[in-house]
Amino acid sequence: MNTAEALSVPAPRGQISIRNVSKVYDPEGARVLAVDNCSMEIAAGEFCVVVGPSGCGKTTLLNAIAGFHGITSGEILLDGKLLCGPGKTPPPGSDRIVVFQNGALFPWYSVLENVTFGPVVQGVMPEREARDRARELLSQMGLEGIESNYPSEISSGMRRRVEIARAMMTDPSVLLLDEPFRAMDALTKTVVHQFLLDVYDRSNKTIFFITHDLEEAIFLGSKVYIMTTRPARIKTVLDVDIPRPRDFRVLSSAKYIKLKKECIEAVHEEALKAFKAGEREMA
Amino acid sequence: MSTASAATATRNDAGPSSLEVSLFCLREWLKSAAPYLNLLGIVGFIFLWYLLTEKLKVPWFNKLPGPVGVYGEWVSPDPSYGISLYTPEYYQHIVTSIWRVLQAFFLATFLGVPVGLMMGWKKTFKDYTFPLLETLRPIPMLAWVPLSILMWPGREASIIFLTFLGSFFATVLNTLLGVESIDEVYFRAAHSLGAKPRHVFLKVILPGALPFIFTGLQISMGFAWFSLVAGEMLAGEYGLGYLIWNSFIMVQYPVIVIAMVTLGVIGWLSSALIRLVGNRLMQWKVREEIR
Numbered sequence: 001m002n003t004a005e006a007l008s009v010p011a012p013r014g015q016i017s018i019r020n021v022s023k024v025y026d027p028e029g030a031r032v033l034a035v036d037n038c039s040m041e042i043a044a045g046e047f048c049v050v051v052g053p054s055g056c057g058k059t060t061l062l063n064a065i066a067g068f069h070g071i072t073s074g075e076i077l078l079d080g081k082l083l084c085g086p087g088k089t090p091p092p093g094s095d096r097i098v099v100f101q102n103g104a105l106f107p108w109y110s111v112l113e114n115v116t117f118g119p120v121v122q123g124v125m126p127e128r129e130a131r132d133r134a135r136e137l138l139s140q141m142g143l144e145g146i147e148s149n150y151p152s153e154i155s156s157g158m159r160r161r162v163e164i165a166r167a168m169m170t171d172p173s174v175l176l177l178d179e180p181f182r183a184m185d186a187l188t189k190t191v192v193h194q195f196l197l198d199v200y201d202r203s204n205k206t207i208f209f210i211t212h213d214l215e216e217a218i219f220l221g222s223k224v225y226i227m228t229t230r231p232a233r234i235k236t237v238l239d240v241d242i243p244r245p246r247d248f249r250v251l252s253s254a255k256y257i258k259l260k261k262e263c264i265e266a267v268h269e270e271a272l273k274a275f276k277a278g279e280r281e282m283a
Numbered sequence: 284m285s286t287a288s289a290a291t292a293t294r295n296d297a298g299p300s301s302l303e304v305s306l307f308c309l310r311e312w313l314k315s316a317a318p319y320l321n322l323l324g325i326v327g328f329i330f331l332w333y334l335l336t337e338k339l340k341v342p343w344f345n346k347l348p349g350p351v352g353v354y355g356e357w358v359s360p361d362p363s364y365g366i367s368l369y370t371p372e373y374y375q376h377i378v379t380s381i382w383r384v385l386q387a388f389f390l391a392t393f394l395g396v397p398v399g400l401m402m403g404w405k406k407t408f409k410d411y412t413f414p415l416l417e418t419l420r421p422i423p424m425l426a427w428v429p430l431s432i433l434m435w436p437g438r439e440a441s442i443i444f445l446t447f448l449g450s451f452f453a454t455v456l457n458t459l460l461g462v463e464s465i466d467e468v469y470f471r472a473a474h475s476l477g478a479k480p481r482h483v484f485l486k487v488i489l490p491g492a493l494p495f496i497f498t499g500l501q502i503s504m505g506f507a508w509f510s511l512v513a514g515e516m517l518a519g520e521y522g523l524g525y526l527i528w529n530s531f532i533m534v535q536y537p538v539i540v541i542a543m544v545t546l547g548v549i550g551w552l553s554s555a556l557i558r559l560v561g562n563r564l565m566q567w568k569v570r571e572e573i574r
């Protein structure tokens with residue numbers, strides 16, 4: 001494997017084990033079961049995608065890994081060490097960087113200040129060095145020339161890429177992406193998809209990517225977990241054996257189309273259930 | 284050196300400087316109808332005032348000084364009531380008032396902003412202080428006058444205290460609102476990137492609350508002048524508020540208007556100054572708005 005040899009990180013980190021995880025919101029009152037007995041084994045350096053209908057509990061699962069809230073039962077391990085369990089919530093940390101659904105670049109900081117935020121607050125390198133590194137990373141990622149712009153001055157596609165660059169700056173074990181390209185038009189999406197694939201090929205970080213978009217899931221992921229409607233359970237796991245590096249031509253390959261068809265059938269059933277459940281709630 | 288040239292290249296690609304942004308805004312403003320309409324409004328008002336008082340001499344208004352009379356007094360080297368642009372007393376009143384407002388305003392800012400930030404940051408601190416704030420805040424400044432005179436040894440201190448109070452509540456409340464307006468996602472992002480509490484405070488809470496803080500400072504400056512005049516009217520020996528009240532008692536009506544207009548202009552300038560400092564500190568906000 002060529003990409004593996006070119007790795008700057010010697011031993012891949014970021015192996016995640018999710019074991020029988022359940023999460024109940026408001027256990028004293030409404031008892032909303034959001035995640036029900038989920039198990040996943042994510043290898044170090046794997047690009048794992050979770051697909052499911054809106055409101056099924058994907059964000060809930062991701063937030064547990066990120067450390068934004070606890071879980072009700074089960075356990076999550078990172079590189080063999082216990083991360084979350086009932087009564088144990090890890091503090092959010094830079095080993096598990098989150099790229100948020102609606103974007104979270106600090107509007108009051110320039111692109112460069114955003115990208116250097118992680119290393120500067122962690123005190124791992126002096127500010128000067130962080131700035132040089134950030135410039136280097138941004139230009140590697142094809143984002144030069146916008147360092148001193150504020151997030152409001154660049155396009156939404158750029159903002160997402162800068163946010164991914166900001167995450168990569170802290171050299172995390174895992175990159176957690178929560179529907180990062182949700183509100184984007186199709187053209188911008190193709191650009192950011194390619195960008196993320198390049199970042200992945202270059203770094204081989206473990207990626208935990210959430211989406212409700214099947215095509216995106218198959219195009220990006222090595223393994224696709226299809227979730228049921230709430231409570232989130234794993235319905236199907238799909239191995240996407242399309243070789244990397246991938247580009248837009250994958251989208252018209254026979255293998256991709258076949259995988260997509262399998263997926264659509266699995267998901268359609270769930271979507272129908274979700275729709276019916278919704279109708280019941282309305283009634 | 285290639286790195287050096289790369290650095291300059293990126294600097295050239297950078298967005299416009301803050302001066303360029305300000306000039307751009309000014310040019311756009313001059314190109315619009317707004318400045319001419321503003322001027323027309325003021326001129327129209329003065330003309331109406333002239334008509335009512337000096338030209339038509341409408342009975343209701345016949346005790347009021349007209350614009351021509353006021354202006355004549357204002358620019359007279361030898362004013363009949365002793366106050367004009369040429370008399371040192373005029374400036375003494377102005378300087379006294381400005382100095383009182385400055386002391387009170389800065390005290391209110393340096394106490395009010397940290398208190399507001401703390402209230403937004405630490406839930407327990409808010410639980411202690413918020414009901415107190417909400418009870419004290421609606422009390423009109425005039426109601427504080429007697430206590431303030433009783434509490435402080437001299438007039439000066441009690442006037443500054445009154446002015447401070449008006450400022451302080453507005454600053455605290457707006458700072459608190461500013462912190463609460465910050466989207467939860469920025470806190471999560473900061474924590475996720477490894478920020479410790481002090482970073483969250485300095486790099487998320489403070490800059491995130493800054494737009495509200497500056498809105499609050501403008502309001503607080505307005506309250507400061509309001510309370511100052513109230514205080515000076517009741518307890519002053521100098522100052523524009525005192526001048527207004529004293530001129531009323533001494534039947535020197537044009538001086539009242541001179542002092543009022545002076546207050547208006549200084550009040551407007553002080554709030555423009557705060558806006559200017561705010562825009563300087565919050566380039567990101569300015570650029571968001573001209574977009």
Ligand SMILES: Nc1ncnc2c1ncn2[C@@H]1O[C@H](COP(=O)(O)OP(=O)(O)O)[C@@H](O)[C@H]1O
Nearest residue numbers: 025032034053054055056057058059060061230
């Ligand atoms: N804080 C909360 N309290 C109660 N219910 C919640 C809370 N957050 C989310 N939920 C519910 O849990 C379910 C899953 O939410 P979420 O994980 O955000 O879904 P997804 O990200 O898949 O769209 C939803 O039905 C939502 O209404």
Ligand SMILES: [Mg+2]
Nearest residue numbers: 058059101179
């Ligand atoms: Mg979600």
